[in-house]
Amino acid sequence: MSDKIDEIIKFIDGEINIDVRFDGENVWLRQDEIALLFGKDRSVITRHINKILKDKEVDEKSNVQKMHFANSDKPVKLYSLDIILAVGYRTNSSKAIKFRRWATKILKDYILKGYALNKNRLEKNFNEFKQEIELLQKAIKQNLSEVKAKGFLNIITKYAKSWILLNQFDENRLKTPKGKEAEFILDYDEAVNEIEKLKGDLINKKEATELFGLERERSFKGIIRNIYQTFGGVDLLPTIEEKAANLFYYIVKDHPFVDGNKRIGAFIFILFLNKNNYLYDKNNEIKINSNALVSLALLIAHSNPNEKDLIIKLIMNLIAE
Numbered sequence: 001m002s003d004k005i006d007e008i009i010k011f012i013d014g015e016i017n018i019d020v021r022f023d024g025e026n027v028w029l030r031q032d033e034i035a036l037l038f039g040k041d042r043s044v045i046t047r048h049i050n051k052i053l054k055d056k057e058v059d060e061k062s063n064v065q066k067m068h069f070a071n072s073d074k075p076v077k078l079y080s081l082d083i084i085l086a087v088g089y090r091t092n093s094s095k096a097i098k099f100r101r102w103a104t105k106i107l108k109d110y111i112l113k114g115y116a117l118n119k120n121r122l123e124k125n126f127n128e129f130k131q132e133i134e135l136l137q138k139a140i141k142q143n144l145s146e147v148k149a150k151g152f153l154n155i156i157t158k159y160a161k162s163w164i165l166l167n168q169f170d171e172n173r174l175k176t177p178k179g180k181e182a183e184f185i186l187d188y189d190e191a192v193n194e195i196e197k198l199k200g201d202l203i204n205k206k207e208a209t210e211l212f213g214l215e216r217e218r219s220f221k222g223i224i225r226n227i228y229q230t231f232g233g234v235d236l237l238p239t240i241e242e243k244a245a246n247l248f249y250y251i252v253k254d255h256p257f258v259d260g261n262k263r264i265g266a267f268i269f270i271l272f273l274n275k276n277n278y279l280y281d282k283n284n285e286i287k288i289n290s291n292a293l294v295s296l297a298l299l300i301a302h303s304n305p306n307e308k309d310l311i312i313k314l315i316m317n318l319i320a321e
Contacts, residue, residue: 009106011037013098020103021067021078027103028065028078037084037099038092048087049079056207057262058082058294082295089302096302101170174313177320179239184275185228186247188221191268198267199260211259219256223247240276244269245315249308252300262297269293273319287319 007022018037021028031049035042053060063083066075081103088096168174195213202208215221227243229236237243250256251265270288273279281287288296296315303311 011099011102013095022106025107026080027084027106028080029084030076030078034079034084034087038088038095040091044091045087048090049083052083052086057298058086059290062291082291086298089298093302104170169310169314172310174310174317176313177241177316179241179316179320180278181238182240182243182276184272186224186243186268186272186275188224191224191271192220194271195264195267198264202263208260212257213260213264214258216256216258219254220251223250223254223256226250239316240273240278241316241320242312244272244276244278244319245312247272248296248315249300249312252297253303253305253308262301265300266293266297278319282321292318 008019009022009027011018011020016036018029018033020033029037031045032042034049035045038045052058053064058080063080065078065080067078069076081100085096085100088099192215199208199213202212203210224247227237227246237246248265248269251268252262255261257264270279270293273287279286296318299314300311
């Protein structure tokens with residue numbers, strides 16, 4: 001039961017006026033509010049949410065909360081931004097994009113203003129920002145305001161890069177990172193074998209059927225061949241970031257399998273990074289967690305094909321050193 005969601009922010013779009021609950025890290029809506037947001041009957045929203053949770057596209061434990069409301073005999077379920085957007089992309093993508101931009105701005109402003117970070121300095125001089133982090137680390141080691149420093153350090157190190165990339169993404173200012181040369185070569189037969197293992201595990205858990213991973217006319221093989229394409233003996237996608245991002249994008253977007261494209265795309269993406277010893281950062285923490293993978297898969301699936309280069313740059317920046 002949540003006791004943290006105590007701040008209300010108005011979302012106004014034309015005749016729509018919704019009280020959005022906000023806890024500093026996420027935004028939350030009830031089912032009836034999601035229905036109002038996307039202009040759909042509540043039964044339609046319920047059906048989509050049940051399917052999203054059943055397919056495990058979004059983790060239910062961290063994205064569904066219950067709260068007591070006045071004049072209500074029992075707790076009411078609240079759904080996080082991940083679920084709201086997953087429903088929106090299925091029912092009203094233009095509204096979903098508008099709400100995502102609004103929510104992103106609210107969350108970004110909270111972090112930047114709430115923790116007194118100067119947005120312009122953060123974007124223009126990230127090296128200086130990193131020096132501030134190092135000073136905080138020293139403060140922690142010296143036990144100076146240890147609890148407060150640790151909390152602040154956790155916030156800024158966890159979210160700073162993400163906010164910068166989201167802002168650059170919205171403004172179409174993402175740059176291609178330098179990247180690291182790929183050493184591991186993804187073999188088609190090996191990849192298919194790994195997908196079969198994944199399929200077996202999912203079937204045993206009753207989370208997939210025999211249609212999962214069934215390839216359409218060798219189209220997956222074509223995707224692998226394309227990421228190793230050369231011209232004049234020069235690799236067209238030489239870096240780990242380029243190959244991984246293109247693999248993820250094309251598996252999700254081009255539907256090379258009858259069923260399971262988003263899950264397989266995320267799986268092969270992680271497999272490729274791991275085989276290249278590139279899954280973990282210098283602090284031995286995984287670069288892309290499960291929630292981020294879900295968000296990226298949905299972003300790819302519902303993106304405009306004209307945004308391909310922008311989406312791929314975003315993925316590359318998220319995994320770059």
